Amino acid sequence: MVSSVANARTRLLAGSRGKLLNATLFLIIAIAVIILATKVATLGPAYFVQILVYGLANGSIFALIALGYTMVYGIVELINFAHGDVFTLGGFISLWLLPTFGVTEGGSVSGAGLILPLLAILVISMVACAVVNVTIERVAYRPLRHAPRLTPLITAVGMSFVLEGVMYLWRGPFNLHYPNVLPTAGIELGGANGPAIGFKDLAVIAIAIVLMVALSLFVERTKLGKAMRATAQDRDAAQLMGIDINRTIAATFFIGALLAGAGGMIFGLYYNTITFDQGFTAGLVAFTAAVFGGIGNIQGAALGGLVIGMIQSLSDGYFDTAWTQVLIFAILVLVLVFRPTGILGMRVPEK
């Protein structure tokens, strides 16, 4: 499929119409950049820095979700549509756990005392999401492993609705308030009411970086990580090496959901609001990030998440939030047309 897209693209670019298309595209991007540059200039550098930090924080959350999409796709070539809802579930479970651990807005636990309970909640939510995701794999995807590719895709959409339904029944259709427990203080960039970098932003970025570094070390160094890479590259050959692929695939769903669950809690702490169906959009955006970076490629997903987060934040900050989604999905279409394997897609020939 990728090659037919590539052929179509070559044909498209070869013709005179292709040149026109290229020129138009270039013009649009140039205009957008110029408008952006003038706005950046008028609104000042402090604001720009703030937007960049928002973008990073935002992008970190997308990256955490995108990693799960890309890992699962890499190993079973399935777009796990339920993944976005596993992310939401992380938010819901952690929200439920917060009071249990005595963490409330303006509550008795504050400052450094928050670190331990929040970490405990983070770990529990991550593991709970992972268990749910592994169960989904076992029940809904594994029996269909040898079925036509469309079949598990449909069950994935089904599982997505099941999860959303469960969360709807649990907490209702409302925007739920997520306690704002992280310190609101920050580094002021321009006066008391001017732009500032929040402690929150930095915390989100830091947690995401720690998790992503842990993931890449895990995949590069551990035996299970190697088994995952081998299974992704050739499932039969992996079995011939003695790798239990069922266990390896389950582990991939587990780890992907750990990251998504963490993303869900971080999202809540950062935006202070969660909804049962937020995983739909967030999932789509994160999926876009995964495709953007090259689906199946772990570094690509992290990079894609950060880039999409940055684009979103620039669009929100300098244009209009109404444009943001148009922009993101226009980018998805463009990436698929012009570079079907993504920015860091697989480039090694397979003879």
Place this chain on the structure above:
Amino acid sequence: MALLELTGIDALYGRVRALRGVTIAVDQGEVVALIGSNGAGKTTTLRTISGLMHPPNGSIMFDGKDITRTPAHKIVGLGICQSPEGRRLFPRMQVIDNLRMGAFLRKDPAGVQKDMDRVFELFPRLKERTTQLAGTLSGGEQQMLAIGRALMSKPKLLMLDEPSLGLAPILVETIFQIVREINAQGIPILLVEQNAHKALEVAHRAYVLETGSIVKTGSGKELLNSPDVQRAYLGI
């Protein structure tokens, strides 16, 4: 009792029967060739032994154990390793990591290192390319790596599926020389080949597979001189 014994093995792809009552054996120290034309069931036989598919009928005994229903990932631990058709390397891993994957289940780092040295001795070309990605190797190098990777599991039985397929004549010569060397080191080999002439030359014994059934068996020499085999597979 033979090292490997298949008795009355059937195989099914959906409703198509790919093997019908295949009975073969491999003894210690032997090179046994399985020859036959495309679609005769050679690869299916190896896949069945490796546990990638399970036979509806028949039994497979290895080293005194019944492995008929043993899942694929446990077979290699018992001592059977396959260099599959089409090499099936891990293309986006380095040469050295492919070799390490071959030793995935082993827990004796010193022994693994020793076998790695032995593989490099057998295939000096691979030693020059340890950090290259497997997907970028030439066909011959890939075949060497596939065999090397299989050897890294320290097999009691090595199965080679079409090791000479698609290689230049000079490399074909090299590969069969290596098959001899590996066997001389005491590893029995079950060899599947379309290049019947070469296979029969190195094999102690051989089976001829036709549309899923064994139709002829004998020593390599006997089959080389058999008029039927000559007509059908050797083009004489």
